[in-house]
Amino acid sequence: MGGTNCGAYRIGLGVYAIGRLAGAEADALSAHLSGCPPCRTELARLRDVAELLARSVRRRGSAGRGPRTGASGTGLSGACAYGAARPGRSR
Structure with missing residues (x-):
């Protein structure tokens, strides 16, 4: 990717x-x-996922219900870093 070691x-x-x-x-x-x-393309995708997750957390919070999974700001980074980057995994 990009001619450098993108893994890091x-x-x-x-x-x-x-x-x-x-x-x-x-x-x-x-x-x-x-x-x-x-x-940059992957970052754009991750930002989309992060925004969807943030909206979901905000909606549940405004409805008087807490997050079902205990998601927090810290949990979102893990979901973004690992969940969205794997092809074929939508759940």
């Missing part, structure tokens, strides 16, 4: 997608993204 960067894409990657890691990933179209 891809692991942080989910955290980056929800705005929780900071410091030197965020700077390095941002620099990588400027030259790696495949990672």
Whole structure:
């Protein structure tokens, strides 16, 4: 992907997608993204997933019900980093 070792960067894409990657890691990933179209595409997909999850959590919270799975801001990064990147897994 993009002519570099994307594996080191891809692991942080989910955290980056929800705005929780900071410091030197965020700077390095941002620099990588400027030259790696495949990672930018995956980041866009992860941001879509993160937004859907955030909306779902907000809706349940406003209805007076707590999250069914105990999802939290931390849990979203795991879902984004690992759940969306696997082809063929929709559940």
